[in-house]
Amino acid sequence: MGFEIKNQHRLLKRQFRSFPEIAAMNDEHWLAFVNVVNETYHQVDRERRLLENAVEVTAQELTGVNKQLQLFIENAPTGIVMLDSQMRYLYASRRWLEDRKIEGIDIIGKSYYEISPNISEENKRLHQKCLLGESACCNEDRIIYPDGSCGWIRWEIRPWMHSDGAVGGLIFFSEDITIRKKAEEELRIASVAFQSSDGMIVTDHLGTILRVNTAFEKISGYLAEELVGKNTSIFKSVEYHDEAFYRNLWEAVSTEGKWEGSVWNRNKEGRTVPVWLSISAVKGEDGTHTHYIGIYSNTSDPREAERKILELAYYDPLTNLPNRRLLLDRLNQARIAASRNHVYGAVLLIDIDRFKSINDTRGHDMGDQVLMAVAQSLRSNLREMDTAARLGGDEFIVLIPDLGSNAENAMHALNLIADKLHKSISEPVNLNGIIHTTTASVGITLFSDKTQGTNELLKEADLALYQAKAAGRNTVRFFNDAMHIQFTEKITMEASLKRAMDKGELSLMYQPQVDQLGKVIGAEALLRWSPVDLEVISPDIFIPIAEEAGLIISIGEWALKGACAQLRRWSQDEGTQNLVLSVNISAKQFRKENFIEMVKSAVSAAGINPKLLKLELTESLLLEDVDAVIGTMNVLRELGIKFSMDDFGTGYSSLSYLKRLPLDELKIDKSFVLDIAWDEGDRAIIRSILSLAQTLKLDVVAEGVETIEQRDYLLAEGCCFYQGYLYGKPLSEENFQSLVNSLQ
Ligand code: C2E
Ligand code: CA
Ligand code: CA
Numbered sequence: 001m002g003f004e005i006k007n008q009h010r011l012l013k014r015q016f017r018s019f020p021e022i023a024a025m026n027d028e029h030w031l032a033f034v035n036v037v038n039e040t041y042h043q044v045d046r047e048r049r050l051l052e053n054a055v056e057v058t059a060q061e062l063t064g065v066n067k068q069l070q071l072f073i074e075n076a077p078t079g080i081v082m083l084d085s086q087m088r089y090l091y092a093s094r095r096w097l098e099d100r101k102i103e104g105i106d107i108i109g110k111s112y113y114e115i116s117p118n119i120s121e122e123n124k125r126l127h128q129k130c131l132l133g134e135s136a137c138c139n140e141d142r143i144i145y146p147d148g149s150c151g152w153i154r155w156e157i158r159p160w161m162h163s164d165g166a167v168g169g170l171i172f173f174s175e176d177i178t179i180r181k182k183a184e185e186e187l188r189i190a191s192v193a194f195q196s197s198d199g200m201i202v203t204d205h206l207g208t209i210l211r212v213n214t215a216f217e218k219i220s221g222y223l224a225e226e227l228v229g230k231n232t233s234i235f236k237s238v239e240y241h242d243e244a245f246y247r248n249l250w251e252a253v254s255t256e257g258k259w260e261g262s263v264w265n266r267n268k269e270g271r272t273v274p275v276w277l278s279i280s281a282v283k284g285e286d287g288t289h290t291h292y293i294g295i296y297s298n299t300s301d302p303r304e305a306e307r308k309i310l311e312l313a314y315y316d317p318l319t320n321l322p323n324r325r326l327l328l329d330r331l332n333q334a335r336i337a338a339s340r341n342h343v344y345g346a347v348l349l350i351d352i353d354r355f356k357s358i359n360d361t362r363g364h365d366m367g368d369q370v371l372m373a374v375a376q377s378l379r380s381n382l383r384e385m386d387t388a389a390r391l392g393g394d395e396f397i398v399l400i401p402d403l404g405s406n407a408e409n410a411m412h413a414l415n416l417i418a419d420k421l422h423k424s425i426s427e428p429v430n431l432n433g434i435i436h437t438t439t440a441s442v443g444i445t446l447f448s449d450k451t452q453g454t455n456e457l458l459k460e461a462d463l464a465l466y467q468a469k470a471a472g473r474n475t476v477r478f479f480n481d482a483m484h485i486q487f488t489e490k491i492t493m494e495a496s497l498k499r500a501m502d503k504g505e506l507s508l509m510y511q512p513q514v515d516q517l518g519k520v521i522g523a524e525a526l527l528r529w530s531p532v533d534l535e536v537i538s539p540d541i542f543i544p545i546a547e548e549a550g551l552i553i554s555i556g557e558w559a560l561k562g563a564c565a566q567l568r569r570w571s572q573d574e575g576t577q578n579l580v581l582s583v584n585i586s587a588k589q590f591r592k593e594n595f596i597e598m599v600k601s602a603v604s605a606a607g608i609n610p611k612l613l614k615l616e617l618t619e620s621l622l623l624e625d626v627d628a629v630i631g632t633m634n635v636l637r638e639l640g641i642k643f644s645m646d647d648f649g650t651g652y653s654s655l656s657y658l659k660r661l662p663l664d665e666l667k668i669d670k671s672f673v674l675d676i677a678w679d680e681g682d683r684a685i686i687r688s689i690l691s692l693a694q695t696l697k698l699d700v701v702a703e704g705v706e707t708i709e710q711r712d713y714l715l716a717e718g719c720c721f722y723q724g725y726l727y728g729k730p731l732s733e734e735n736f737q738s739l740v741n742s743l744q
Contacts, residue, residue: 073093074093074094074095075095076093076095077095078095078172078173078174079092079093079095079096079097079098079099079100079172079173080092080093080095080096080170080171080172080173081093081096081112081170081171081173082160082168082169082170083112083168083169083170083171084162084166084168085131085162085166085167085168086111087111087112087113087127087131087169088109088110088111088112089107089108089109089110089111089112089115090108090168091108092107092108095173096173099153099173099176100115100116100143100145100173101145101146101147102115102146105146112127112171116141116143116144117144118142118143118144119141120141120142122139123139123141126139126157127157127169130157130158130159130169131159131167131168131169132167133159133167134159135159136156136157136158136159137156137157138154138155138156138157138174139154139155140152140153140154140155140177140181141153141155142181151176151178152176152177152178152180152181153173153174153175153176153177153178154174154175154176154177155171155172155173155174156171156172156174157169157170157171157172158170158172194211194213195213195214196213196215197215198215198295198296198297199212199213199215199216199218199219199220199275199295199296199297200212200213200215200216200293200294200295200296201213201216201227201232201293201294201296202291202292202293202294203232203291203292203294204290204291204292205288205289205290205291205292206231207231207232207233207292208229208230208231209227209228209229209230209231209232210228210291211224211228212224212227212228215296216296219265219267219273219275219296220235220265220267220268221267221268221269222267222268226268232294234266235265235266235267236266237263237264237265237266237272239264239272239372239376240263240264240272240320241263241264249261249263249279253279253281253289253292254281254289257280257281257283257289258278258279258280258281259277259278259279260276260277260278260279261276261277262274262275262276262277263275263277265277265296270365270368270369271317271318271368272318273317274320275296275297276296276297277294277295277296278294278295278297279292279293279294279295280292280293280295314326316389316390316392318368318371318372318375318390319371319372319374319375319390320375321375321378321379321388321389321390321396322387322388322389322390323389323390323391323392324389324391324392326387326389327387327389327391327397327399328454330387330399330401331347331399331454331457332454333401334399334401334402334447335447335454335457337401337402338401338402338447338448338449339448339449340449341402341405342405342448342449343402343403343404343405343410343448344402344403344404344405344407344410344446344447344448345399345400345401345402345403345446345447345448346399346400346403346410346414346417346444346445346446346447347397347398347399347400347444347445347447347457347458347460347461348397348398348400348417348418348421348442348443348444348461349395349396349397349442349443349444349458349461349462349464349465350374350378350395350396350397350398350421350425350440350441350442350465351394351395351396351440351441351442351443351465351469352370352371352374352394352425352438352439352440353438353439353440353441353469353473353474354473355367355370355393355394356394358370358436362434365432366431366432366434366436369431369432370431370436370438371390371394373429373431373436373438374396374425374438374440375388375390375396377421377424377425377427378396378398378421378424378425380424381420381421381424382398382421385401385402386398386399386400386401387399387401397461398417398421400414400417403446407448410446411446414444414446418442418444418476419476421442422440422442422476425438425439425440426438426439426440426474439473439474440474441465441468441469441473441474441475441476441477442465442468442475442476442477443461443462443463443464443465443466443467443468443476443477443479444461444464444476444477444478444479445457445460445461445464445478445479446478446479460479461479463479464477464478464479465477470544470548490545493537493541493542493545494545494548494549494551496531497529497542497545497546497549497551498549498551500529500531501554501555501558503532505529505530505531505532506527506528506529506555506558506559507527507528507530507732508525508526508527508528508559508562508563508566508733509525509526509527509528509730509731509732510523510524510525510526510566510581510730510731510732510733510736511523511524511526511723511728511729511730511731512723512727512728512731512736512739512740513580513582513701513721513722513723513727514721514722514723514727515720515721516715516720516721518727518743519743520579520727520739520740520743521579521580521721522579522580522581522582522614523579523580523581523582523736524581524582524583524584524616524723524730525559525562525563525566525581525582525583525584526539526584526730527539527543527555527559527584528730529542543586547586547588550588552586552588552589553588553589553592556584556585556586556589557589557598557602559583559584560583560585560598560599560602561602561605561606563581563583563613564602564603564605564606564608564613565606566581566733567579567581567606567608567609567612567613568606568607568608569733571608571609571612573737575740575741575744576737576740578612579612579740580611580612580613580614580642581612581613581614582614582615582616582644583613583614583615583616584616584646585615585616585617586618587617587618587620587621587623590617590621590629590632591621591624591628595632596632596635596636599615599636599641600639603639603641609640610639610640610641611640611641611642613641613642614641614642614643614644614664614665615636615641615642615643615644616644616645616646616667617643617644617645617646618645618646618647618651619645619647619648619650619651620651622657622661626657626660626661629661630660630661630662633661633662634662637662642664642665643661643662643663643664643665644663644664644665644666644667644701645658645661645663645665645666645667646667646669647667647669647703648666648667648668648669648689649668649669649672649685649689650669650671658692658696659696663696663698664698664699665698665699665700665701666689666692666693666698666699666700666701667700667701667702667703667723668686668689668700668701668702668703668714668719669703669704670703670704670724671704672685672686672689673686673702673703673704673705673706673710673714673724674704674706676709676710676713676714677707677709677710677713683713686702686714686717686719687717690717690718690719694718699720699721700719700720700721701719701721701722701723702714702719702721702722702723702724703723703724704723704724704725705722705723705724705725705726705727706724706725706726707726708726710724710726711726
């Protein structure tokens, strides 16, 4: 043991003095103890220093560690680069060089930013923060590789400290996110594109709607949530495209991956609108179609766009027929041509009968379909040179520009055309499973080289149409001058009729009804209109006008109240107290929902016996809803009120209805009575009415009996009640009273 060790021992012994075992040790024991302590100390220290500072590890050990580390780093799934405090390359792993496509380039000592030139300013700041000792951070870089291609990577930077205290960076290349970035980018582009003004729709491979954009919502009228999950077949319009069209379309999509063209699409309201549609298939990895994208645009094809603009300006979107504007344009041209070439042309104004009630009772969808069906039958029955247009609402117009130069031939041809169109419109059509028959009224006017302007022409057609409607609709009328005069008169009359009641110009006359002995059994109340300073106007003239203008409701009510008041006055006289008074009731009036109440209140206000009141109905009432008519009649019959079928034999006689109606009486129309003397046909009709009445146990009154011969014939056939000039004209209350008195 050398001096130094001996000294150490002394020092150590002093340190361990407090341990009695050590103090008691002899030198030999002590030396052994110190050796053990030394061994342990060195081992612990070596390990500590190895961990703390690799540099302190022996050169051999260091080489070993380095080799392992290097092996590990080179094979790590992540590229690693070591940079100095100036961001210069100190080391880069093989993986890094590969990933950055910089193998073979001498990068050591070069700046990181020189090798990757387009690092963003933000990322440079992150690097600096790290080098200033802040903790690790990560981000993404868009890299332009030396070969010019570009991609995205995700990286992470961590600080490391040099032996001299300077801080450098370790950058880990954590992930190539080029694919993800591209997808994101495409998604962003797609979502911006999805905001476009073109309608867009995305479906799966079966046509189930997955997404639509706002523009598509506008085009289709649906909200996105109403469409998602539905099939695109809801847009189909069978009126314009048959099954083959859609089959060809999808065949093109499935073989070529796309289709483009003009289609008529049905929107939410059921209207079909033209759109320019391009469909593209989205392919999955295996090449099969996974999705379809449909773009509905207005502008893809400039010719198409132009066509569409013209279409909007000149065509009716529902029926695709020319609209009023285009029609007027063509009519002008036709007039000019007709006058130049001395030929005839014609305008047919067509109005669907009772279109409003179709709309009201069956819905606007049905109304639209009726309009489309009418358009279709016009289209298919016209020559190419003719124009069918929709003026709006339920009004259509047909322009026949050339009917030749011979007036007679022109009229003949026009008659055929009008007849064909009229018939074709009234052909029953199947609308959503309902068989519907449309009828129309048609007003026609001709034009030639002498004809006035377009407006006059349309007015003439309108007047003719008015006549067709007045004639009971479902008919065709031609314009002539007499019509025009009639029309003007009608308008004036309507205006004065409106004020007639207030001015006390209306009155009731009473025409006697007698039995076979000539005894007055009752009377018919007949309206008279005596405008101040004018001749009395016949109800045959003003009643149809009152019906058309809706005035018949109040006029009829006035007449009924007047009749009840008359019955009241008659009830106070012995000679008249049993007379039955008949009152004419218009079909319009009868159908009014408050009719029953109105009659009841008229009866009770006058305080009369309802059995003396008879209501004369006409067969036109049986044209609609006979059950409702029977219902109303039954309610009033309960009160004792009687019913008579007026003008029997002239109208719509259906025996089956007649049997069901709770009637008391038939009135043979005066037109049959008039010609009894010489018309065998009329006599046959009268005979059959009488035998019918006998079967149904109804009374019969013959109207318009003017001669003894007529009365005798009627009596011989079994008709016992008469009304006519033979017994008395319609008389004022006073004159009627005198007549009754004189007969007594
Ligand atoms: P109507 O109900 O057929 O009435 C009978 C018509 O025949 C009356 O014409 C009457 O004056 C006429 N007449 C009666 N006897 C004879 C005759 O022997 N020979 C000829 N040639 N005619 C005869 P009026 O009074 O001009 O009434 C015409 C029509 O006006 C009535 O025909 C009826 O349909 C309608 N009307 C009259 N008053 C009313 C009313 O208060 N309400 C309604 N809704 N219609 C009425
Ligand atoms: Ca009558
Ligand atoms: Ca009559």
